Amino acid sequence: MRLYTLLEGVNVRTDWMILEERLMANMTTQYRVHRLIFSMLGFLLILGLPGCKQEAASTPARPIPEVPVVTVSPVTMPDEPEFIGQTEASRPVEIRSQVTGILKERFFAEGRDVKRGDRLYQIDPIPFKAAMSSANARVAQAEARLVQAKQNSARVKPLLAEQAVSQKDVDDAMAEELAAKAALEGAKGDQVKAKFDLGNSLITAPISGRIERSRLYEGRLISAQTDLLTTIHQLDPMYVNASAPETFVLKRLRERATHRIQGATLYELKGVITFTDGSIYPHEGKFDLLEVGARSATGTRDFRVIFPNPDSVLFPGQFVKVRILGAVRTDVILVPQSAVQQGPKGPIVFVVGPDNKVEIRPVLATSWRGSQWSIEDGLREGERVIIAGFHMIAPGAPVKTVPYNQSNPAASGQPADAKPEQAK
Numbered sequence: 001m002r003l004y005t006l007l008e009g010v011n012v013r014t015d016w017m018i019l020e021e022r023l024m025a026n027m028t029t030q031y032r033v034h035r036l037i038f039s040m041l042g043f044l045l046i047l048g049l050p051g052c053k054q055e056a057a058s059t060p061a062r063p064i065p066e067v068p069v070v071t072v073s074p075v076t077m078p079d080e081p082e083f084i085g086q087t088e089a090s091r092p093v094e095i096r097s098q099v100t101g102i103l104k105e106r107f108f109a110e111g112r113d114v115k116r117g118d119r120l121y122q123i124d125p126i127p128f129k130a131a132m133s134s135a136n137a138r139v140a141q142a143e144a145r146l147v148q149a150k151q152n153s154a155r156v157k158p159l160l161a162e163q164a165v166s167q168k169d170v171d172d173a174m175a176e177e178l179a180a181k182a183a184l185e186g187a188k189g190d191q192v193k194a195k196f197d198l199g200n201s202l203i204t205a206p207i208s209g210r211i212e213r214s215r216l217y218e219g220r221l222i223s224a225q226t227d228l229l230t231t232i233h234q235l236d237p238m239y240v241n242a243s244a245p246e247t248f249v250l251k252r253l254r255e256r257a258t259h260r261i262q263g264a265t266l267y268e269l270k271g272v273i274t275f276t277d278g279s280i281y282p283h284e285g286k287f288d289l290l291e292v293g294a295r296s297a298t299g300t301r302d303f304r305v306i307f308p309n310p311d312s313v314l315f316p317g318q319f320v321k322v323r324i325l326g327a328v329r330t331d332v333i334l335v336p337q338s339a340v341q342q343g344p345k346g347p348i349v350f351v352v353g354p355d356n357k358v359e360i361r362p363v364l365a366t367s368w369r370g371s372q373w374s375i376e377d378g379l380r381e382g383e384r385v386i387i388a389g390f391h392m393i394a395p396g397a398p399v400k401t402v403p404y405n406q407s408n409p410a411a412s413g414q415p416a417d418a419k420p421e422q423a424k
Helices: 002-058 126-161 167-200 246-257
Strands: 066-071 075-079 082-096 101-106 119-123 202-204 209-211 228-245 261-263 270-274 285-290 300-307 319-325 327-336 341-343 346-352 358-362 364-369 372-377 384-386 400-403
Touching (some): 082 209, 228 246, 246 261
Antiparallel strands (some): 066 384, 119 202, 209 228, 228 300, 261 327, 327 372
């Protein structure tokens, strides 16, 4: 029994030792393999460095990009500011009754043209005819009293010389004659008023034009000079009213003083209308009025242009664009629209300096002139402005310039030697 235990202990120790020896052998093998791999990688790296250096040395330098440019120069061109305006009839006439009465009849067709003197409304004339008859009677009565007073005065005056009547009798006769004359004048005044009322019971058109709808209809009691019946609009000529900002007016005055703006004076300017659908009104207008003061609420100054309207194309209340013609602006610099880019603080352009390096230039681009921007500040005569190829340039980078031409491949922003495949 004891011998068996000893033998078993020997077997267990022997197995453990065998396992340890195998593990040590495996670790030694893996270490050798890893060492071999790292040695080979290092050898390959040493062999590849000269080739990489040679390849980097053989890479060509990036070519200087060619960009299309325009050389700017000042020009003189028409100055035609445009404003939003609204049309207005040259003579809008309100129709009101001058007498109080019942509206008896309407004669016109609403929304049609009427001529001066056409009948519009009839106020019930019967009360006015009665008043006219009474006034005529009072005039006749006053005339009779005046005749009687004159006769009495004529009889009394000779009797005073014969002392047949007293001086008081003569004075009374003369006073009665004067009173009769005054009564006659009063009666004639009432007659004129009655005639006026009777005549105004029939309301006629004071001007020729287009009449609106009627505001009141038959059977309505009309108050004299209070109730608006309708309105007649004279449509030929027509006004276009517009407003100019105060800043624009002040700038305009300064430019006139410095001769930047020249040409027609204020009331020699012309106007052209553009409708909301883009069509142009065929007749030119004339500058008609500039208000003396500015509107305090809006800070604008109103003006008016008058247009002929023989075909009644214009009508009151239209919103139109009115372009003012007749002035010219000097020393204007124009560049294609593609040259003006938007910077963080406003419009900018890229300029090629004397050393053929790119510069960024802030500019004041005020308006479009066809396909070009009008530049008022920021550019000088003779400077070269880049038109395209902005993705190839940066501030301070050198460039080669080519004249701007729509058919030039450089105008699309490519190098001059670019192939069609590269351009895609």
